[in-house]
Amino acid sequence: MITSISARVERREQVTPVHVLLRVHAPEIAADAQPGQFVHLRxxxxxxxxxxxxxxxxxxxxxxxxxxxLIQVVGRGSRLVADAVTGATFDLLGPLGVGFPLPPPGTPVSLVAGGVGVAPLIFLAEALSSAASPYEITGLFGARTAEFLCCWTEFAGRCTRFTAVTEDGSTGQQGLVTDFLAQHLAAQASRRVLPTVYACGPLPMLAAVAHLCSEHEVTAFVSLERWMGCGVGACLGCVVPSARAEGPRYVRVCKDGPVFLAGDLDWQAMPE
Ligand SMILES: Cc1cc2nc3c(=O)[nH]c(=O)nc-3n(C[C@H](O)[C@H](O)[C@H](O)COP(=O)(O)OP(=O)(O)OC[C@H]3O[C@@H](n4cnc5c(N)ncnc54)[C@H](O)[C@@H]3O)c2cc1C
Ligand code: FES
Known part of the structure; x- marks a missing residue:
């Protein structure tokens, strides 16, 4: 059930110069939230x-x-949120959107995070690793530099195997995280293993994930980050083009997503 509450900040941790981890007291939302869902915060x-x-x-x-x-400061809104002191309150609406569907038990899972896109994948990795039959989880986490590999130890700790990738090589492997996904999918294909892939990060990364997974005929779920107005499906400010033969030509990231089957989106027509 979607709830609007005044949530109190219980803890603030400056994790990197541009990332803050905020713990808020939001029992109604915490009780219902699923990995991949989001809150809309005033x-x-x-x-x-x-x-x-x-x-x-x-x-x-x-x-x-x-x-x-996990808040990455990019502008005025995220700065105000990140600067919150313990005891401050925020008006929160949530949990919103459609989260990640869990794969059938026994399916190997690959989680691909880009930058602050790691946040929902940490939640998903926790759910997968604490399931009654835990999943084999391959974690791939890419960012521009070491500074943007925020909370990687928390992510890595939930994965069976983990690779960190930075574009400048300042931590982990050097390159793009999708280069390592390509290698991973090829290795899995040679063993005739079909993982389910889950990804969250910048749009070009998600487009590359969708392309690679389509080539390998692997199911992939992507979580999109778009500008949002209402957050509840009313304003159509967040729509992206659908690739499905039936249904509407555009889907709402806030209400129909933010998690989509990668093959259900029209990546060619996707606005930047
Ligand atoms: C479903 C969803 C989940 C998200 N989860 C997180 C999260 O866990 N942690 C986190 O730090 N951020 C997350 N974001 C992105 C976050 O909402 C934006 O960074 C934030 O709204 C920016 O607000 P601002 O006022 O600081 O920036 P603004 O001043 O509004 O914009 C500054 C710059 O940030 C970029 N930007 C702003 N909003 C978005 C957006 N929605 N998508 C992509 N780029 C944007 C633009 O390039 C813009 O130039 C999420 C977005 C969505 C849609
Ligand atoms: S933000 Fe209004 S419909 Fe998605």
Whole structure:
């Protein structure tokens, strides 16, 4: 059930110069949130910024009502959220959107994170690794530089095997995370293994993931980050083109997503 609450900041941790981990008390949302869902947060009680800002749920603790958000500062809204002090409150709407469907038990899983896109994948990795029959999880995490490989130890700790990739080689392997996904899918294909892939990160990365998975005939779910207005499916401000033969030509990231089957989206027509 979607709830609107005033959530109190219980803990603030500056994880890198541009990332803050916020723990808020939001029991109604924490009780229902699934990996891949997000909250829509009002960054200020004033009218600037006017619109709420969407942030993925990174972790929940149903027993205490805690909900963790990983905030990367990119503009005024995220700066206001990241600067919150303990005891401050935010108006939160959530949990919103459609999360990641879990694969059938026994399916190997590959999680591909780009930058702050790691947040919902940490939540997913926790769900997969604590399932009754835990999954074999391959984690791939890419970022521009070491600074943007935020919370990688938390992600790695939930994976069976893990590779960190930076574009400048400052940590882990040098290159693009999708280069390593290509190698991984080729190795799996030679063993006749078909993993299910889950990805969240910048759009070009997701497009490359969709392309590679289509080549290898592998099921892939991608979580999109788009500008949002209402966050609840009413304004059509977040639509992206669908590739499905039936149904609407455009789908709403906030309501029909943010998680989509990669093959259901029209990547050629995707706006930047
Ligand atoms: C479903 C969803 C989940 C998200 N989860 C997280 C998360 O867990 N952690 C996190 O730090 N961020 C997340 N984001 C992105 C976050 O919502 C934006 O960074 C934030 O709204 C920017 O607000 P701002 O006022 O700081 O920036 P603005 O001043 O509004 O914009 C600054 C710059 O940020 C970029 N930007 C702004 N909004 C978006 C957006 N929605 N998508 C892509 N680029 C954007 C643009 O390049 C813009 O130039 C998520 C977005 C969506 C849609
Ligand atoms: S943000 Fe309004 S429909 Fe998606």
């Amino acid at each position: 960054a200020s009680e004033a009218y600037d910024p006017l619109l709420r800002r969407p942030f993925s749920v990174m972790r929940t603790e149903a027993a205490t009502g805690a909900l963790d958000l």
